[in-house]
Amino acid sequence: MTAPSEPKDADDMRHWWRTAIIDMAPGRIAFRGHPIQDLIGSVSFAQMIWLMVRGDMPTPEQAALFECALVAGVDHGPQAPSIAAARMAATCGLGLNNVIATGVNMLGDVHGGAGEQCAELYFDIAKRIDDGAEQDAAVSDGIAAWREEYGKIVSGFGHRFHKPVDPRAPRLMALVREAAKSGTVDGRFADIGEAVQAEIGRKRGTEIAMNIDGATAVIFCELGFPPPLSRGLFCLARSVGVLSHGWEQMQQGGRNKGPMPPRYLPEYVGVKSES
Incomplete structure (x- = not known):
């Protein structure tokens, strides 16, 4: 197969999004030098995360400890703002990907950082x-x-x-x-x-x-x-909980659910109206 002709500045274009993570071309996908077909069925998701982020493969013992931390952080229920936001978003007519993004975007310096x-x-x-x-x-x-x-x-x-x-x-x-x-x-x-x-x-x-x-x-x-x-x-771990709660809320239904039931109104502390 003849490679397509390339412009003279092809090297500059390649350098623009240079990466050591993935080597991808038609018919070839390799992560950090490991062909994807060799990884599928051979490594766990936790090992794959480590490989992608760190560039090497953890030992089985490192991967096991790493996975424990990931498992522990998946969810803390609707009291957690990220989970609550995802559930509220699910009642607003958003697709699941938008629901997940809403929850993940709540993970800031205080909650998540x-x-x-x-x-x-x-x-x-x-x-x-x-x-x-x-x-x-x-x-x-x-x-x-x-x-x-x-x-x-x-x-x-x-x-x-x-x-x-x-x-x-x-x-x-x-x-x-x-x-x-x-x-x-x-x-x-x-x-x-x-x-x-x-x-x-x-x-x-x-x-x-x-x-x-x-x-x-x-x-x-x-x-x-x-x-x-x-x-x-x-x-990344909490995204699992966001996904789970978002999907559960989509199955439960509900429309435009806010942070508390409608019968409860926020306390008003401003100037009182005359009426």
């Missing part, structure tokens, strides 16, 4: 330790620096519903500890995460939950993912 922020705190504490600080001092100073810049709430710790324990976090941390014993990870960020939890609890005088963001951030840090991917991977 806590994993990235928590990972940044963990890496800051790790750097302080590398620079010679004792762990307790590094944790205390790291938390103080965080609060000075971002406020009282430390991302990854505390939960509106789950007090004093987020049921997802202890299981994830136990799996990290198992992985550390087997040499899959070194357990450093598990130590840091638990130390942050203890320090916050000590200063407030009562226990505080490490939440899903704090625990998944430990896993992603242990596996070598930079902080922005702690957010991106959580958003």
Whole structure:
């Protein structure tokens, strides 16, 4: 088969969207050097995500721990703004792809971004330790620096519903500890995460939950993912819940459902009308 003629600036055009992720041409698809036909039926979805993002293939043990973090983050019910938004969108006549986009677009700095922020705190504490600080001092100073810049709430710790324990976090941390014993990870960020939890609890005088963001951030840090991917991977996992709830709401029906039933009206706090 003769290749079609190309303009003289073809190299510039190719460079425009250059990528090391996919090698695609008629009859050929390869991801990071792996032909798609070799990947199909041979790797899990979690392994495929790792390959796409990282460029290499995880060990089975790394993939198993990575998948645990993804599974834990899929859903938290309609109390979560991303899920509620998807369900409301489903009652507005949107298609499923628009429903998913609506939910995912609710994942911002506060809802969805806590994993990235928590990972940044963990890496800051790790750097302080590398620079010679004792762990307790590094944790205390790291938390103080965080609060000075971002406020009282430390991302990854505390939960509106789950007090004093987020049921997802202890299981994830136990799996990290198992992985550390087997040499899959070194357990450093598990130590840091638990130390942050203890320090916050000590200063407030009562226990505080490490939440899903704090625990998944430990896993992603242990596996070598930079902080922005702690957010991106959580958003990817939560997309499963967005899809599920959006589809369920489409089956249930309903028209233009708002955030609360019509019989409940928002409290009006403005100037009262005379009528």
